[in-house]
Amino acid sequence: MKIAFFDCFAGASGDMFLGALLDCGLAPEILRAAIEKLSLKGFSLQYYHKKVQGITAIDVRVNKEKQQPKRYLADIKNLIDNSDLPAQVIKESKKVFERLAEVEGKIHNVPPCKVHFHEVGALDSIIDIVGTLYGLHHLKIDRIYCSPIPLGRGWVTCSHGRIPLPSPAVLELLKGVPVYSIEEEGETITPTAAALLTTISHSFGSAPPLVIEKLGYGAGKQKRTFPNILRLLIGEEKKGLSYTEKDFSPPLEKEEVVIVEASIDDMNPEFFPFIQRRLFEKGALDVFLKPVIMKKGRPGSVLTAICPENNFSQLALIILSETTSLGIRFRRENRWKLRRQFLKINTPFGRVAVKYSFCKDNEGRKIINLAPEFEDCSFLAEKNQVPIKLIYDTAKARALQELDV
Numbered sequence: 338m339k340i341a342f343f344d345c346f347a348g349a350s351g352d353m354f355l356g357a358l359l360d361c362g363l364a365p366e367i368l369r370a371a372i373e374k375l376s377l378k379g380f381s382l383q384y385y386h387k388k389v390q391g392i393t394a395i396d397v398r399v400n401k402e403k404q405q406p407k408r409y410l411a412d413i414k415n416l417i418d419n420s421d422l423p424a425q426v427i428k429e430s431k432k433v434f435e436r437l438a439e440v441e442g443k444i445h446n447v448p449p450c451k452v453h454f455h456e457v458g459a460l461d462s463i464i465d466i467v468g469t470l471y472g473l474h475h476l477k478i479d480r481i482y483c484s485p486i487p488l489g490r491g492w493v494t495c496s497h498g499r500i501p502l503p504s505p506a507v508l509e510l511l512k513g514v515p516v517y518s519i520e521e522e523g524e525t526i527t528p529t530a531a532a533l534l535t536t537i538s539h540s541f542g543s544a545p546p547l548v549i550e551k552l553g554y555g556a557g558k559q560k561r562t563f564p565n566i567l568r569l570l571i572g573e574e575k576k577g578l579s580y581t582e583k584d585f586s587p588p589l590e591k592e593e594v595v596i597v598e599a600s601i602d603d604m605n606p607e608f609f610p611f612i613q614r615r616l617f618e619k620g621a622l623d624v625f626l627k628p629v630i631m632k633k634g635r636p637g638s639v640l641t642a643i644c645p646e647n648n649f650s651q652l653a654l655i656i657l658s659e660t661t662s663l664g665i666r667f668r669r670e671n672r673w674k675l676r677r678q679f680l681k682i683n684t685p686f687g688r689v690a691v692k693y694s695f696c697k698d699n700e701g702r703k704i705i706n707l708a709p710e711f712e713d714c715s716f717l718a719e720k721n722q723v724p725i726k727l728i729y730d731t732a733k734a735r736a737l738q739e740l741d742v
Contacts, residue, residue, distance in 0.1 A: 341473065342544045343483045343534065344568035347561060348525030351465025354533065356395035356555025357569035358472035359384060371471040372464055374420040379405065380460055387556055390564040394554035399461035410438040410450055413463060426470045433466050433536045437528060440509045462529045469533060476571065482545050483538040485515035489525035507531045515541050517646045523559050543591040546575035590674050594622065595649045599662035600629065602637030612640070612659045619655060620648030675705055682709070682735045686721045689713040689732035693740065707740075709733055 343349065343357075359365060369382060379402045387396050406412075417430050438449035445452070473481065488503045495504075502524050503511075510531035519525070549572040557565035613624045623643045631637040640660065644652050646669075653665050675694035682689050693707040709732040718725040 338479045338574045339477055340480045340482060340545060340547055340572065340574050341476075341478045342547070342570040343481070343538075344544070344570065345484050345486055345526070345534075347557065347563060347565045347567065348487055348489070349530035349534065349567050350527045350557055351462055351469065351529040351533070352397045352399070353555035353557050353567035354469040354530065355397040355465060355472070356384065357553040357567050358469065358476070358555070359397065360395045360553030360555065361476065361551040361569055361571050362553075363472045363476060367475055368468055368472060371422065371426075371475075372468055374422050375416050375463065375467060376419070377416070377460065377463065380464070382464070389554075389556050389566050392554060392564050392566060394556035394564075394566045396556040396558075399464050401460055405460045410434060410452060416463070417467065422467070422471060423474055426467065426474050429470045429537060430467050433470075433532045436510065436536055437506075437532045440506050440528075440532075443509065444505050465529055466533060470537070473537070478571065480539050480574075481537050483534050483541050484544070485517055485541060486511060486531075486534075487519045487521075487525050488516050489519060489521045489523050491522040491524075493524055504528065510535050521561060521563075523561070544570065547572040548575060590676055591671060592674070593646065593669055593671055594643050595646055596668050596670055597642045597644065597649065597652050597656065598666045599640050599656050599660060599664070600631060600637060601640060601660055601662050602631045602635045604661040606638070608659065609638070609640070612655065615655050615659065616642050616652055619651045620644055621652055680736055680739065682732050682739065684717075684728065684731045684735060686717045686723065686728055686731070687713075689717065689728065691732055691736040693736065707733060707736055709736070 343354075355368070359368065365384060372382065381400045381402065382397070383400060384395055384397045386393055388394075413434050414431050417427050417434075420427070422430075435449070438452045441452045442449040488507075491502045492499050493502055493504065503526070504524070506528040507526055510528065511526075514535060547570065549570050551569075551571040553569045553571075555567040555569070557567070559565055609626060616624045621642045621644050625641055627639040627641065629637050629639050640656065640662075642652050642656070649667065653667070656662060656665055677692055677694050680691045680693065682691050690710040690713050691707060692710060694705050709729050714725050714728040714732065717728045721728075
């Protein structure tokens with residue numbers, strides 16, 4: 338199975354998709370021939386190689402030669418239906434514009450059919466959407482994956498006036514998609530790109546296991562503090578480690594986390610349990626203390642919290658407000674983790690939640706770690722006036738039996 342992975346570390350726009358596809362081997366004449374099937378007039382399509390902070394990428398430009406007519410959803414769907422593009426491209430193109438019309442209609446409180454496509458329905462967006470879908474079809478891509486989406490900030494001027502970034506349309510389109518904020522002014526993902534990715538992507542996250550065959554870069558128009566390019570990986574799915582089965586979990590999942598730390602030597606240690614509880618309430622994945630010897634030989638502690646990117650600012654403020662520390666350190670790290678699930682086990686003493694992690698190989702599911710929840714065991718031990726280890730061992734044995742391990 339041939340798969341494609343869009344690595345949107347700088348975001349994405351419609352023209353960046355076309356550039357990445359051209360860089361992956363889509364011939365310019367093939368792309369132009371596909372666009373000509375739409376019977377559009379008054380434009381020219383140009384592309385050229387350029388270096389973006391040392392990386393060579395392809396920049397695609399749609400030059401309009403005259404004023405374009407106003408277009409509504411029905412107008413765009415007629416353009417697509419009257420072409421002789423492949424049926425799959427026609428179907429997916431209409432689905433993308435239907436999503437855009439639905440979102441714009443919701444934001445402006447009008448029916449989708451009455452939405453006047455401004456920026457998202459302009460000539461270049463029609464070319465970007467149809468051209469991207471045709472390119473993926475021509476390159477015989479079977480399944481598409483995408484990375485989490487970075488969100489910039491600031492303001493943009495459109496036909497409705499000044500609106501905040503990310504735009505309302507983009508946020509509506511990205512519901513249910515993993516995103517993260519970056520300290521960068523400007524629009525990192527356009528409505529066209531958001532509609533494309535959320536319509537055609539099988540899932541969002543880390544790159545799936547694949548043998549890379551082609552690698553392409555599409556250049557963006559805005560200057561950034563980092564390379565403003567969209568990276569596209571195309572290759573064959575790695576055999577024996579597939580993401581396509583509904584009940585399959587790869588042995589490890591990769592995610593990026595933020596490590597927040599503060600060194601403390603002048604605070605009442607009785608405060609630490611309270612601070613730890615507050616950090617967990619605000620989204621910390623783990624919180625722990627390490628004893629250290631600090632300056633002048635004083636004993637102290639390093640308070641460490643691990644959290645997702647979007648919880649970082651809240652945890653940082655808690656540490657600074659609840660401890661005596663005058664500053665914090667933070668860094669981003671990758672971690673691999675086993676997928677966790679919970680099972681409710683009936684025991685003679687009551688119900689106990691059991692957390693287990695597993696992977697699945699060609700021979701079936703294999704349990705890696707299994708542990709009853711301490712709070713449940715503690716509660717039942719006190720309630721039944723029995724040793725906690727009896728509750729723990731009973732729940733674990735019954736869980737292993739139910740999971741048939």
